[in-house]
Amino acid sequence: MAKEKIKEEDKRALNKENFGKLLGIFRYLLPYKSKFIVGLIFLVIGSFLLLAFPLIAGKLIDVASGEGTWILNDIDTIAFSLIVILFLQGIISFFRVYLFAQVSENAMADVRHDLYNKLLYLPIPFFDKHRTGDLMSRMSADVTMLQTTFSTTLAEVIRQVVTLVVGTAVIFVNTPALSVFMLMTFPVLIIAAMVFGKKIRGLSRQSQDELAKSSTIVEETLQSILAVKSFTNEVFEKLRYQKSLKKVVTTALKAATYRAVFISFIIFALFGGMVAIMWYGALLLQRGEMTVGDLISFAFYTAFIGGSIAGIGDLFGQIQRAIGASERILEIQDESPETDPNAEVVLDEIKGDIQFEQVDFQYPSRKDLPVLKGLSLKVDAGKKVALVGKSGAGKSTIAHLLMRLYDGYGGEIKVDGQSIDSYDLSAFRKNIGIVPQEVILFGGSIRENISYGRPGASDEEIESAAKKAYALDFINSFPDGLDTLVGERGVKLSGGQRQRIAIARTILKDPAILILDEATSSLDAESEQQVQLALTELMKGRTTMIIAHRLATIKEVDQIYVIENGCIKESGAHSELIDNLKGTYHHLVNLQLVK
Secondary structure, eight states: OOOOOOOGGGOOOOSHHHHHHHHHHHGGGGGGHHHHHHHHHHHHHHHHHHHHHHHHHHHHHHHHHTSOOOSOOOHHHHHHHHHHHHHHHHHHHHHHHHHHHHHHHHHHHHHHHHHHHHHHTSOHHHHHHSOHHHHHHIIIIIHHHHHHIIIIIHHHHHHHHHHHHHHHHHHHHHOHHHHHHHHTTHHHHHHHHHHHHHHHHHHHHHHHHHHHHHHHHHHHHHHTHHHHHHTTOHHHHHHHHHHHHHHHHHHHHHHHHHHHHHHHHHHHHHHHHHHHHHHHHHHHHHHTSSOHHHHHHHHHHHHHHHHHHHHHHHHHHHHHHHHHHHHHHHHHHTSOOSSOTTSOOOOOOOOOOEEEEEEEEOOGGGTTSOSEEEEEEEEOTTOEEEEEOSTTSSHHHHHHHHTTSOOOOEEEEEETTEEGGGSOHHHHHTTEEEEOSSOOOOSSBHHHHHHTTSTTOOHHHHHHHHHHTTOHHHHHTSTTGGGOBOOGGGTTSOHHHHHHHHHHHHHHHOOSEEEEESTTTTSOHHHHHHHHHHHHHHHTTSEEEEEOSOGGGGTTSSEEEEEETTEEEEEEOHHHHHTOTTSHHHHHHHHHTOO
């Protein structure tokens, strides 16, 4: 997977509305507010202790040189007090970091849990609109950004603000003349940083975009390597990538030039400013308007203040990105689930009578393209029907609507004489089993994949389901038997083996209604025969809806519906439809040479 990055455009303005979005995530910290508040207290105490260090260090020099007096006039006592400050600072920093880590780790684990839980209960149209990679990014990169914000960034912002405000106040009290002189050098640096910074950020963004384009070329080439070699386009791809890399280098060097000029200017301006401050400080020392200790304290505080000014800009940038991350997470949290995750599921007994009455439907993402147009069909309980027709005719859509994967259809769909919307969704789907064309298994063991049909099933029930699916023989041929790992998406098993595992899983579920969606279309003849035996076992006593292109597999069903342009064009048994020489079914059979 490509490395994830937070882009400059992911930043959000620091206004009341956007801070409200960040506060929406802040509620996850409330269960751990005690630790968070203690951590904040440690943070503030630690910041003040750190700011006391330059003041006491300066007094140490003054007492040693005899230029001033202080509460503590003994050099050893003052030095010891500095050691105590450093020791306390270390202890406080440890507890601050540890407490904030505890709060952020637990809070972000709660965010991830709630986000995952929310995703599980969102309807299929949501996933049609969002790419999987985008959703994964929200659970990983966005939550990680928030975790960094609450564990580090927020604490640093508070610490830097305290350092900036208190440090500036101290130097103005102790050395007002030098402080005013120092502030006069700031506008030049700030204006230069703003001008150069904007230009460098723009070029850096452009460089990242060009690099992303070049990476896309590599990804496309490797994914389509067979096509590249088939058309002998290695040279073409090499030149395409080379051209893209030249743009990357050109843009990166332009950005580097601006950075080099900016760094050179900053070095000159910064050290020039330091020379000016040292010169003016020397004049004040010569006049007796300040002590050496005051000058040393001033130098320390100036370093602290300069570091705070430099750091705050980046920290605010991180907060802006964190607001963007919270916005994307809350966008998911605000989505309406298709069912209440906390509702108690009461399983209704379903016989399996199915009826579609004048059903119209178009997918939410393609509202201008009707898929079903006044479609009506009926399936009696325990009967087997087949849906046949060209690709895009609406066969799979019928199955999707029956499973209530989509709402917003016209007409009525009934099961056992009741509208499917009147059933509890989870309970209703427990009565429906599906064996798809492309079976995707989970990356665990065969046992875990079969028991997914009914978690908690006994070993005897799992083995019985595997036997009925004609899968037990090949399972037992593996050294680890049911504990054999199938690999990611089941890649260690053949297509026929995956199909039979899926059938065993559905047998274990024991649904009243069964949907077979092109379950054998991608198998070789031998695998198809074995899978067909398993399907025959699976269909016994169940209402079965078979979606098929290979018509040889549906000759024995009770009723065949020929779907064309979202409507029922023909219906009847195989023997009836095949005799209609001008019918669509007869034409399809002839195309496949089925007799």
